[in-house]
Amino acid sequence: MIRIFSILAGLAFTLVLALSFIDEAVMTAKDGLPHTVEAQFHKHPKELSLSTSGAFGHFDRQQLQRGFAVYQNVCQGCHALKYVAFRDLKALGYSDAEVKAIAKNAQVPAYNAATGEVKTHPGLATDHFPPVVYGGKGNPPDLSLITKARHGGAAYVYSLLTGYEAVPANLPKDARPADGLYYNPYFANLNIAMPAPLTGEGQVTYSDGTKATVDQMAQDVAAFLEWTAEPKLDKRKQTGWPVLGFLLFATVLAYMAKRTVWADQH
Amino acid sequence: MSHDAGTAAPDGQATDGVRRRDFINIAAVSAAGVGGVAALVPLISQMAPSADVLAESSTEIDISAIQPGQAIKAVFRKQPVFIRNLTAKEIAEAEAVSLSDLRDPQSLKDRTKEGKTNWLITMGVCTHLGCVPLGAGEGEVRGDFGGYFCPCHGSTYDTAARIRKGPAPKNLEVPEYAFTSDTIVKIG
Amino acid sequence: MSFPWAKEYKPSHPAMQWLDEKLPLPRFVYNAIGAGYPVPRNLNYFWNFGILAGFCLVIQIITGVILAMHYAANASVAFESTEHIMRDVNWGWLMRYMHANGASAFFVVVYTHIFRGFYFSSYKAPREMVWLLGVTIFLLMMATAFMGYVLPWGQMSFWGAKVITGLFGAIPLVGESLQIWLLGGFAPDNAALNRFFALHFLLPFVILGVVILHIWALHIPGSSNPTGVEVKEESDTLPFHPYYTAKDGFGLGLFLLFYFGVVFFLPNTLGHPDNYIPANPMQTPAHIVPEWYFWPFYAILRAFTFDFILPAKLWGVLAMFMAILVWFLLPWLDKSPVRSGNYRPLFRKFFYVLVLDVLVLGYCGGSPAAEPYLMVSQIAAIYYFLHFFVILPIVSSIERPDPLPSSITEAVLGHDEAAASKA
Numbered sequence A: 001m002i003r004i005f006s007i008l009a010g011l012a013f014t015l016v017l018a019l020s021f022i023d024e025a026v027m028t029a030k031d032g033l034p035h036t037v038e039a040q041f042h043k044h045p046k047e048l049s050l051s052t053s054g055a056f057g058h059f060d061r062q063q064l065q066r067g068f069a070v071y072q073n074v075c076q077g078c079h080a081l082k083y084v085a086f087r088d089l090k091a092l093g094y095s096d097a098e099v100k101a102i103a104k105n106a107q108v109p110a111y112n113a114a115t116g117e118v119k120t121h122p123g124l125a126t127d128h129f130p131p132v133v134y135g136g137k138g139n140p141p142d143l144s145l146i147t148k149a150r151h152g153g154a155a156y157v158y159s160l161l162t163g164y165e166a167v168p169a170n171l172p173k174d175a176r177p178a179d180g181l182y183y184n185p186y187f188a189n190l191n192i193a194m195p196a197p198l199t200g201e202g203q204v205t206y207s208d209g210t211k212a213t214v215d216q217m218a219q220d221v222a223a224f225l226e227w228t229a230e231p232k233l234d235k236r237k238q239t240g241w242p243v244l245g246f247l248l249f250a251t252v253l254a255y256m257a258k259r260t261v262w263a264d265q266h
Numbered sequence B: 001m002s003h004d005a006g007t008a009a010p011d012g013q014a015t016d017g018v019r020r021r022d023f024i025n026i027a028a029v030s031a032a033g034v035g036g037v038a039a040l041v042p043l044i045s046q047m048a049p050s051a052d053v054l055a056e057s058s059t060e061i062d063i064s065a066i067q068p069g070q071a072i073k074a075v076f077r078k079q080p081v082f083i084r085n086l087t088a089k090e091i092a093e094a095e096a097v098s099l100s101d102l103r104d105p106q107s108l109k110d111r112t113k114e115g116k117t118n119w120l121i122t123m124g125v126c127t128h129l130g131c132v133p134l135g136a137g138e139g140e141v142r143g144d145f146g147g148y149f150c151p152c153h154g155s156t157y158d159t160a161a162r163i164r165k166g167p168a169p170k171n172l173e174v175p176e177y178a179f180t181s182d183t184i185v186k187i188g
Numbered sequence C: 001m002s003f004p005w006a007k008e009y010k011p012s013h014p015a016m017q018w019l020d021e022k023l024p025l026p027r028f029v030y031n032a033i034g035a036g037y038p039v040p041r042n043l044n045y046f047w048n049f050g051i052l053a054g055f056c057l058v059i060q061i062i063t064g065v066i067l068a069m070h071y072a073a074n075a076s077v078a079f080e081s082t083e084h085i086m087r088d089v090n091w092g093w094l095m096r097y098m099h100a101n102g103a104s105a106f107f108v109v110v111y112t113h114i115f116r117g118f119y120f121s122s123y124k125a126p127r128e129m130v131w132l133l134g135v136t137i138f139l140l141m142m143a144t145a146f147m148g149y150v151l152p153w154g155q156m157s158f159w160g161a162k163v164i165t166g167l168f169g170a171i172p173l174v175g176e177s178l179q180i181w182l183l184g185g186f187a188p189d190n191a192a193l194n195r196f197f198a199l200h201f202l203l204p205f206v207i208l209g210v211v212i213l214h215i216w217a218l219h220i221p222g223s224s225n226p227t228g229v230e231v232k233e234e235s236d237t238l239p240f241h242p243y244y245t246a247k248d249g250f251g252l253g254l255f256l257l258f259y260f261g262v263v264f265f266l267p268n269t270l271g272h273p274d275n276y277i278p279a280n281p282m283q284t285p286a287h288i289v290p291e292w293y294f295w296p297f298y299a300i301l302r303a304f305t306f307d308f309i310l311p312a313k314l315w316g317v318l319a320m321f322m323a324i325l326v327w328f329l330l331p332w333l334d335k336s337p338v339r340s341g342n343y344r345p346l347f348r349k350f351f352y353v354l355v356l357d358v359l360v361l362g363y364c365g366g367s368p369a370a371e372p373y374l375m376v377s378q379i380a381a382i383y384y385f386l387h388f389f390v391i392l393p394i395v396s397s398i399e400r401p402d403p404l405p406s407s408i409t410e411a412v413l414g415h416d417e418a419a420a421s422k423a
Helices: A001-033 A037-041 A063-074 A086-092 A096-105 A153-162 A215-228 A231-262 B010-046 B051-055 B088-096 C014-022 C025-033 C045-068 C078-088 C092-119 C126-151 C156-166 C175-183 C190-219 C240-265 C291-301 C310-331 C345-365 C372-396 C408-422
Strands: A105-114 A117-122 B061-062 B073-078 B079-085 B119-123 B147-148 B154-157 B163-165 B177-179 B184-185 C038-039 C237-239
Touching: A001 C310, A001 C372, A063 A086, A063 A215, A086 A096, A096 A117, A153 A215, A231 B010, A231 C092, A231 C240, B010 C240, B061 B073, B119 B184, B154 C345, C025 C240, C038 C240, C045 C092, C045 C190, C045 C240, C078 C092, C092 C126, C092 C240, C092 C291, C092 C345, C126 C156, C126 C190, C126 C291, C126 C310, C156 C175, C156 C190, C156 C310, C175 C190, C237 C240, C291 C310, C291 C345, C291 C372, C310 C372, C345 C372
Parallel strands: none
Antiparallel strands: A105 A117, B061 B184, B073 B079, B079 B119, B147 B154, B154 B163, B177 B184, C038 C237
């Protein structure tokens, strides 16, 4: 009984699927495979090798400090960093006093519950980076998690920052950037509201003397943003090796124990 | 846990075999045990204060605006702290009290820093059952001894925030603090 | 019920004797997983996956309760509280990565466990109840995982919730009211998030209860084995302890190596970057996809594009549910007197096609709902339904199985001879 109903139900689903397939096949034969302009012109992120790459990766504090300098001088005007607290910057190698000074430079909002008023005051180390008041076109995303929120991670950020190009001649008219948009093939929609933020060498003065080329600044800020997205990356990989090492050792022991227990059965 | 090998090996070898087998089994189980104990570390540690809570374990407060006779209520480790600028009269009153009259004997000197006896910094938590005493805010009742008064059960503190009347067993707690400058005090 | 030759529990230590007299827990453990529980001697490593699944459940519960100590289930702070866990809570990043990847590990293990069941017909009499409870556990797992994924309140959390709860709207007559009742509103918002948190906390303990019933039901007839021939004599079995405790220990070690390899070095590989963007009801992600373990069913859902009596959307919903519910009927659909795929050559071929088919469906489910993936998923879905609903009942009736060994002992001795001649 069950089998009869089962066969009937199975055939019913199969029928509708077959009809759906035929329908789709006819449409595809007519229209061809979906072909978007984005798919044709979009570029995958360039290769970026950072100190954090690979199983033994770790942060390069000097680079993180340079990247932070780029963020402060170039990005901070439009992009917030709300999940990072000033005290977290100690991980970059700054002292307590330096962190305090960085925090004090920022204006942090405070909400007075009694009066309902929002004022700003100089930040403390315990405060988070304040929200950014941005009045221009587009919606600059918060950068705290950007390298985890995009395919390609830090490599994507690096490619985007160094990827601004002239509009290709064969780009279809309706895909060309409108007013206030800029062509960047590393961006999913090809046209991004952010103008190239890194315009030329020396835009930021690095305190450690490194030459601030566009490529260097892009790498440094990408590395910095990798840190903001996951400050515990160092600790994660450092803890991973002893754990896996121990597990390998314990599993070998477990295997030997299993073999000895089963010795008389083989 | 040991079982017969069922082989026709001479006794000595069989015992050795058993000992070797047991050793491996014990080693494997011990490794698992070590792993289990090590796994406990993060499980227990995660309940300890997180980084953001620890960051607030010390607070800096600007006291430049507090006039003699005034006090402010600030927050330290999510609890109220009273910072009072004692007047000369209040200091004299506090020093005039004999220690034997006190439930929790402490002099004003014990409760303030050298050269800054006018700065009385205490927790705003009644040592009876934890209510916030009155007296720090403008116009609040200060009780019979001119210090603080707890409305919950009537504990009354004097100008040095010492318990004088009512059920509280101890003086208002003086937290660890230091003057990082004449106008900034760091508590905790 | 156990086998007549099962060892009897004889506590030697006086403390154990005392405990066993007052509350027979030691005896219970001994008879369930100790030396007092005979198990077929020929189980292969596919039989490790049940205990591994139980271990995954324990990992999820422990890390889950810990996460619940730090997570805030309110739409305005949920995403932030998750970041608080990742950044500020001691070892919070480890707990979160273990929990997120633990769900994936749980599904890898359970799918292997289920496919073992398909191949060796573990669902056949007398173990039908074990199977029914098992499929129930799987459904509960899917509900739990779905709600858990909503909790971080990222873009995929929100839009995944929107799509799946939107499916209920496809049910005729009551659909829309049901959807609004489920959500506590017109779209996923605080009401939905809060109740999902409460239910996500509750369901794993319900799963635990059903797992206990599942194991209890299994221990009535005892485990099946790769030959599918039932246990007949003492030489067919071995006591669970130490043989299978040792084997499970080794299997666990291997599993933990893979699991922690992923947790420490590839913690975001199985996830979707869009879930690191806070939920925005005003902006849909480019491609809405659920977690990988839902992909085959998602492909089936989207494969139905043609209105035929019923709207295509409703067909998709019905098919997606029936794709799992049909598993409940397997004990009665598969009429073959032979259990194990090892002795069913025709069935075996279709089984391998099924494995391939499910992988193809999974790949399509994670891809955009456009050509060529749509057409491929339609073909793959056709095979899936034919396999369970049509092929299985027919093949099990008409196929000619290979001759079975007369007993487990015979099967094992045969292998032993082969090993001896190789040595």
